[in-house]
Structure formats: structure tokens, C-alpha cells
Amino acid sequence: xxxxxxxxxxxxxxxxxxxxxxxLTMTADQTVAEAVAAMCEKNYGSVMIVDADDKVIxxxxxxxxxxxxxxxxxxxxxxxxxxxxxxxxxLAREDDDVVDWLRIMSNERFRRLPVVDxxxxxxxxxxxxDFVSYTWPDLMRQASQMGRAMMSRNFPTVLIGGGVAxxxxxxxxxxxxxx
Numbered sequence: 222x223x224x225x226x227x228x229x230x231x232x233x234x235x236x237x238x239x240x241x242x243x244x245l246t247m248t249a250d251q252t253v254a255e256a257v258a259a260m261c262e263k264n265y266g267s268v269m270i271v272d273a274d275d276k277v278i279x280x281x282x283x284x285x286x287x288x289x290x291x292x293x294x295x296x297x298x299x300x301x302x303x304x305x306x307x308x309x310x311x312l313a314r315e316d317d318d319v320v321d322w323l324r325i326m327s328n329e330r331f332r333r334l335p336v337v338d339x340x341x342x343x344x345x346x347x348x349x350x351d352f353v354s355y356t357w358p359d360l361m362r363q364a365s366q367m368g369r370a371m372m373s374r375n376f377p378t379v380l381i382g383g384g385v386a387x388x389x390x391x392x393x394x395x396x397x398x399x400x
Contacts (some may be wrong), residue, residue, distance in 0.1 A: 231324070232336055233315035239349050244335070244346045246271045249279065249303035253290055256281055256302055266332050267346065270306045275342045277335045279306030299323035312337050314343060 222384055247256055260283070270279035281302055287318045289305040290297050311329070313322050313336045323336060326349050336345045387393045 230319045231316050232313055232319055232345075232347065235351070237294070238315070238336070238345055241345045241347075244269050246275070246343060247302060247303065248272075249306065251302050251379055251383055252298055253281070253286060253300045253302060253305060254297040256288060257297055261269070261327045268302070268344050269335055269346065270302055271343060277310065277312055277337060277343050279303070279308050280310045280333065280335065282333065284303060310335060312341070313347070314339070322347070323349070326352065 226338060235262075239309040242263075245259055245263055245265045247268050247270060249261070249270050260266070260268060268279055268280060269277050272278050279302070285305050285307070286297070289295070310324070310329065311334065313334050314337055315336055317336075326332065326334060332349050334347045335343055336347055338344050
């Protein structure tokens with residue numbers, strides 16, 4: 222069954238949702254240096270900026286640090302996360318459909334998606350890779366079907382090409398034995 226034929230799967234129903242570690246969160250008044258240290262310690266590529274109620278108000282990624290701190294010759298110790306964060310990022314709800322968000326992320330070109338509960342509190346961060354793993358079996362099935370269709374459509378060409386390849390190999394073997 223292809224993805225569009227399959228009943229939608231909610232984000233919270235994915236195995237990754239329950240097994241993901243708690244997202245790295247900080248407040249907007251913390252420094253970029255603090256965020257970089259925490260990201261390095263946890264080996265995370267982003268930090269979610271939250272308000273006092275643990276609701277996401279921004280996102281800071283490694284790319285933000287590179288472009289807005291390093292490239293601009295700013296000092297991470299003196300720069301607040303509020304100055305470089307992507308404000309009001311797209312947020313998914315736990316009950317949202319996986320395939321819908323895969324399409325949105327692909328179309329809008331972002332890689333990290335904060336997932337929030339019904340009250341808007343951060344629960345997880347999904348990456349494009351998390352969503353692609355859901356559609357991978359469908360992609361493999363489609364590739365296999367396309368390969369079979371190409372072989373059956375081009376069978377005479379494949380047969381002739383295979384015959385020429387076998388003939389060439391035999392001639393090489395005969396020449397090697399003769400010489």
C-alpha cells in the first residue's frame with residue numbers, strides 16, 4: 222500500500238516519538254555560548270527556545286550559529302539567543318499526520334520540527350530523517366516496480382545487449398586460451 226493509500230499515522234504513534242530524548246531547551250535571554258556548549262555536550266544540532274510555560278518561541282541551529290555569529294564576527298558570549306533565533310517556528314502537534322509534515326518540511330526547506338502537545342509545550346524534535354524512515358519502504362517498492370517495468374518494456378534490448386556481452390566474454394576467453 223502506498224503512502225497516500227495508507228491511513229495517516231500520527232507523529233505520536235511513531236516509535237521514535239517515545240524513544241527520543243528530551244529536546245534541548247533554553248530561554249531567549251541565555252547566550253549563544255551557553256547554547257553551543259550544551260549542544261556540543263549533548264551532540265544536538267539545535268536548541269529550542271522556550272518561554273516560562275515551556276512553549277516554543279524560537280529555534281537556534283548550528284547553521285544559525287555559523288551564519289549569524291561566526292560569519293558576522295560576533296561574540297557568542299555577548300549575543301543572546303533572542304538575537305539569532307528563528308522566531309515563531311512551524312510547530313507540529315503530536316496528533317498531526319507524519320506524511321503531511323514530511324511534505325511541508327520538504328517544500329519549505331527546513332530540517333527540524335518541534336513537536337508540541339495540545340497545550341503547546343515541547344515534547345520532541347523530529348528531523349526530516351525521522352519522517353523519511355516512515356516512507357522508505359514505499360520508496361523501495363516504487364523503485365522495484367519501476368525497474369521491473371523498464372525491464373519488461375525494454376526486454377528485446379536487454380536480451381540483445383546480454384547476448385552481445387556474453388559473446389564478448391566468450392571471445393575474450395577463447396583469445397586468452399589461444400594466446
